[in-house]
Amino acid sequence: MIELPTLESLNVVVTLPALALVLGAIVLLLVDVFLPERRRWITGWLALIGVLVSLGITLLTTDRTGEAFGGMFVADSFTAFLNVVVLITAAVGILIAMDYLRRTDMNRSEYYFLLLFSTGGMMFMGAANDLIVIFVALELLSIPLYVMSGFRRPETRSEESALKYFLLGAFSSGFLVYGIALIYGATGSTHLPAVWAAVSAIVEGGSSAVYLVLLGAGLIVVALGFKVAAVPFHMWTPDVYEGAPTPVTAFMSVGAKAGGFAALLRVLVIGLPSLIVAEQTAAAWVDALALIAALTMILGNFAAIMQTNLKRMLAYSSIAHAGYILMAVAAAGHPAVANQGVQAALMYLLTYAFTNLGAFGIIIAVERNDGSGVSLDDLRGFSRQRPWLALLMAFFMLSLTGIPLTAGFVGKWYVFWASINAGQVVLAVIGVLTSVVGAFYYVRVIVRMFLEEGSADLAQPRLPRTLRAGLIVAGLGTLIFGVLPFLAADMTTGIQIALAALGGG
Amino acid sequence: MIPLWMFLVVGAALFAIGVFGVLARRNAIAILMSIELMLNAVNINLVAFWRYLTPETMSGQAFAIFVFVVAVAEAAVGLALIVAIYRRRQSVVAEDMNVLKW
Numbered sequence: 001m002i003e004l005p006t007l008e009s010l011n012v013v014v015t016l017p018a019l020a021l022v023l024g025a026i027v028l029l030l031v032d033v034f035l036p037e038r039r040r041w042i043t044g045w046l047a048l049i050g051v052l053v054s055l056g057i058t059l060l061t062t063d064r065t066g067e068a069f070g071g072m073f074v075a076d077s078f079t080a081f082l083n084v085v086v087l088i089t090a091a092v093g094i095l096i097a098m099d100y101l102r103r104t105d106m107n108r109s110e111y112y113f114l115l116l117f118s119t120g121g122m123m124f125m126g127a128a129n130d131l132i133v134i135f136v137a138l139e140l141l142s143i144p145l146y147v148m149s150g151f152r153r154p155e156t157r158s159e160e161s162a163l164k165y166f167l168l169g170a171f172s173s174g175f176l177v178y179g180i181a182l183i184y185g186a187t188g189s190t191h192l193p194a195v196w197a198a199v200s201a202i203v204e205g206g207s208s209a210v211y212l213v214l215l216g217a218g219l220i221v222v223a224l225g226f227k228v229a230a231v232p233f234h235m236w237t238p239d240v241y242e243g244a245p246t247p248v249t250a251f252m253s254v255g256a257k258a259g260g261f262a263a264l265l266r267v268l269v270i271g272l273p274s275l276i277v278a279e280q281t282a283a284a285w286v287d288a289l290a291l292i293a294a295l296t297m298i299l300g301n302f303a304a305i306m307q308t309n310l311k312r313m314l315a316y317s318s319i320a321h322a323g324y325i326l327m328a329v330a331a332a333g334h335p336a337v338a339n340q341g342v343q344a345a346l347m348y349l350l351t352y353a354f355t356n357l358g359a360f361g362i363i364i365a366v367e368r369n370d371g372s373g374v375s376l377d378d379l380r381g382f383s384r385q386r387p388w389l390a391l392l393m394a395f396f397m398l399s400l401t402g403i404p405l406t407a408g409f410v411g412k413w414y415v416f417w418a419s420i421n422a423g424q425v426v427l428a429v430i431g432v433l434t435s436v437v438g439a440f441y442y443v444r445v446i447v448r449m450f451l452e453e454g455s456a457d458l459a460q461p462r463l464p465r466t467l468r469a470g471l472i473v474a475g476l477g478t479l480i481f482g483v484l485p486f487l488a489a490d491m492t493t494g495i496q497i498a499l500a501a502l503g504g505g
Numbered sequence: 506m507i508p509l510w511m512f513l514v515v516g517a518a519l520f521a522i523g524v525f526g527v528l529a530r531r532n533a534i535a536i537l538m539s540i541e542l543m544l545n546a547v548n549i550n551l552v553a554f555w556r557y558l559t560p561e562t563m564s565g566q567a568f569a570i571f572v573f574v575v576a577v578a579e580a581a582v583g584l585a586l587i588v589a590i591y592r593r594r595q596s597v598v599a600e601d602m603n604v605l606k607w
Contacts, residue, residue, distance in 0.1 A: 174544055
């Protein structure tokens with residue numbers, strides 16, 4: 001028999017941040033229809049207000065924790081932190097897009113709805129407590145992104161990038177559901193804490209169902225590896241990032257990554273931490289993730305050296321950064337450092353969000369209306385014409401490298417520290433060495449801007465106000481978390497998503 | 506009664522056919538159809554697991570419904586993208602999409 005839930009048992013209050021955003025997006029859809037053509041510019045601002053309202057609710061309700069909707073949705077400190085990351089990403093994503101959409105003649109309001117729905121998907125992903133929610137949230141995150149990357153219709157490259165992203169994204173979600181089905185078959189539940197209990201029992205009982213769980217976990221890692229662009233599932237990334245309109249690339253390089261890693265952490269650290277086979281001390285997925293992380297860091301950084309297009313270079317750089325975050329996820333598989341690993345991954349996502357959005361913001365400033373002007377050579381002599389923009393870009397590049405006093409350094413510090421505590425010294429060494437390789441192509445951008453002569457002719461005589469606001473947010477975030485790392489440390493220390501029982505064994 | 510493993514074998518076989526189709530077919534529509542095949546293979550698994558393992562709860566069935574709802578949404582977006590590309594190029598062959606380095 002199905003019981004009708006009461007309003008109290010649904011516990012709607014804890015879902016308010018995500019709910020406010022999605023409701024806001026739906027209302028905006030309606031409002032936009034009734035707006036006259038010449039007032040359409042309001043839509044973007046309304047979307048921004050929706051994001052800020054949701055951010056406000058998130059910050060005000062951080063102490064409201066608990067499960068909602070019959071255990072499908074869970075609000076805890078992890079959810080709140082992730083909400084902050086994706087909402088900042090969405091806000092900056094709207095700010096840097098406003099003027100760009102207008103001047104490249106694709107000022108269609110759909111951009112803002114799709115961005116809001118995708119953000120909603122990311123928020124649900126961070127709050128997912130059930131494999132079904134993870135699947136639905138992943139699709140809510142991805143489907144708007146497929147459309148957004150084809151937003152520059154009828155430009156061939158944009159359409160092509162949308163189709164590639166769509167085909168590979170749908171392919172990977174097939175793997176995700178198959179993996180989930182196998183785990184459901186082995187454990188008899190899709191609820192993550194129940195999965196955890198069942199997996200512990202299976203492992204202790206020595207049942208052969210453990211192979212089913214292993215296969216399922218492997219398929220889920222493959223699918224989410226596609227989403228976060230980990231090697232060997234990264235093939236789509238450079239093409240899609242290059243072809244998609246630049247604000248979309250900025251939003252998806254940060255947002256889709258945050259969502260994908262949220263799901264990975266939820267499934268692996270809450271659902272499957274006790275999947276320990278063959279008398280090891282850590283979960284069975286740790287070795288696989290460590291290998292993927294190493295490959296991702298190596299390939300991402302080396303391939304980025306070869307690139308001449310800035311967007312493509314940042315695409316490979318984002319693959320490399322996925323490798324660093326994966327390092328933290330792998331560390332979270334060791335019971336003793338589970339929480340530290342989770343905190344490091346979140347920390348890295350926050351610092352990466354500010355830095356990468358800023359870097360793409362500068363690319364938007366130099367890009368011409370037809371989408372050209374984003375090659376490395378176009379930056380020659382940039383510091384003569386726009387000294388402040390060039391300085392800011394140099395700052396973002398240093399942060400991506402991980403130089404002290406930038407946010408990127410703090411993120412890397414946390415990740416390496418978690419990794420060493422987990423005993424993955426080899427992985428940490430690979431991480432440090434590949435960071436040095438990364439420094440090569442980030443510093444090359446700075447050299448082009450400051451030391452080489454040339455005349456970068458810029459599309460716009462002056463920087464639009466919205467883009468400037470977005471850059472200021474990104475720059476301040478990168479600076480503040482770089483100079484005052486304890487701020488971020490305070491934000492993350494309380495975060496625990498691992499079950500309390502895990503610490504005891 | 507038919508044992509559970511038979512359903513699982515059918516599901517696995519359909520999934521494998523779907524994966525093969527995605528990797529081997531050139532036509533974007535055929536790739537989309539192969540993806541649908543993968544998702545339906547999962548539905549067979551889900552419903553079989555539900556019937557044999559946990560018939561007292563709804564989650565397996567509910568999940569199967571979610572899977573095909575999402576599959577429809579995905580197909581709608583995918584076909585729209587394919588139509589948009591077809592209008593300009595008169596082709597839906599994935600290998601013709603080569604402006605960007607693959």
